[in-house]
Each structure stands twice: as C-alpha cells, then as structure tokens.
Amino acid sequence: MEIKIEPLTEEDANALYFFECENRSFFEKMVPSRGEHYYQFDFFLERHRELLLEQSKRTSYFYLIKDLSGMIVGRINLVDVDQVNGIASIGYRIGESYTGRGIANQAVAILLTLPGLEEIKEIRAVTTSHNIASQKILERHYFKQTHVGDDVECNGETVTMLHFVWTRASKGIQG
Structure with missing residues (x-):
C-alpha cells in the first residue's frame, strides 16, 4: 500500500477522532490507555488544538x-523537540486494519528524510518488550x-520499556 504523511491540521479533527475511537482497543493492547477523557469529543478537540499550537511553535x-x-491509516510524530541540541522523540501508531502492510516502515522512512527537519540530529524512541x-x-x-x-503494567501484563536512538551519523545522513 502506498502512503503519504501530511502535517496535522485543524481540518483533520473529525477524521482523526473517528480513527482514534475505532482503534482504541487495538492500541490499548500495545500501549497504556490515553484515558477515558481522551475519547470524549470536546476534550479531544481541546487536545487537538493544543497539538496544533505545539506544532506552530516547532x-x-x-x-x-x-x-x-x-x-487516515496511522499517525507518526516527533515530540519533545529540543531545537538547541537537535533532539526529538518519535512515536507512531497504525490502525488495526492496516497492520502488516509495511505502513509504519514506510512512514518512518519518509519522516527521516522530510525536508525541513534537518536540524533534528538525534531521534529517541521507546517501545515495549512485547511490540x-x-x-x-x-x-x-x-x-x-x-x-x-522500567517495567510497566499494560492490560494486566508487565512489559519492559526498551529505549532506542537514531542519529544522522548512524545512517550517514548529513545535515
């Protein structure tokens, strides 16, 4: 499946809310829940606006x-961007009906080569031991x-958090 990644916009709110609600139980099998409040539409819209503000501040x-x-088949983000040191953290999630098609692999590849992100020299990632x-x-x-x-509880199961790092130098990317 061919994909594209596009920056989050205000116009995406309704479709993204549907995507998140539709995939909630699937996502919560792999990562801790975002909490009941996240799935209340008014709260979701408020959070969406906060994300857009963060994005505008880079x-x-x-x-x-x-x-x-x-x-929408998934999300991919760079968060906690330290503009001084060029460090960020990556996160991504793919909708249940789209898993196993190489979408996350493609999205990470696209993200790592996006124009305008050259100031990011190091990207950190955390995933669970069972993912x-x-x-x-x-x-x-x-x-x-x-x-x-650390070990964390996820759906009644204890999982270990695994930490990863990517650098432009590790891939031979200059910038």
Whole structure:
C-alpha cells in the first residue's frame, strides 16, 4: 500500500477522532490507555488544538499517515523537540486494519528524510518488550537499542520499556 504523511491540521479533527475511537482497543493492547477523557469529543478537540499550537511553535511535529485516497491509516510524530541540541522523540501508531502492510516502515522512512527537519540530529524512541514489530521497524531504520528501561503494567501484563536512538551519523545522513 502506498502512503503519504501530511502535517496535522485543524481540518483533520473529525477524521482523526473517528480513527482514534475505532482503534482504541487495538492500541490499548500495545500501549497504556490515553484515558477515558481522551475519547470524549470536546476534550479531544481541546487536545487537538493544543497539538496544533505545539506544532506552530516547532516543539513537536504531528503527521497523519494516509493512503492515497486521503484515509487516515496511522499517525507518526516527533515530540519533545529540543531545537538547541537537535533532539526529538518519535512515536507512531497504525490502525488495526492496516497492520502488516509495511505502513509504519514506510512512514518512518519518509519522516527521516522530510525536508525541513534537518536540524533534528538525534531521534529517541521507546517501545515495549512485547511490540516486536515496532522493534524491527526501528532497527531497520538504524535505531540502536541503548538500554532497557522500567517495567510497566499494560492490560494486566508487565512489559519492559526498551529505549532506542537514531542519529544522522548512524545512517550517514548529513545535515
């Protein structure tokens, strides 16, 4: 499946809310819940506006992963951007009906080469020990595991947080 990633806009709110609600139980199998309040539309809209404000300040970059018809199939973000040191953290999620199609792999590849993000020299990632697919995607794109973090409870199961880092130098990218 071919995809594109587009910056989050105000106009995306309704479609993104639907995407998040539709995939809630699937996402919560892999990561801790965002909480009941996140799925109340008024709260979601407030949070959406906050994300757009962060994006306008360049402290985060939020993208929607879409198929070529414009349907949201996932999200990919760079957050906690330290503009002085060129460091950010990546996060992504793919809708349940779109998993296993290489979408996250494509989205990470696109994100790492986006124009305008050259100031980001290091990207950090955290995933859970049971999310093997995410670990493989990170490793495929030259993220190196740096350490094993804390254990957390996720859906009644204890999982370990694994920390990764990518640098432009690790891929030979200049900028």
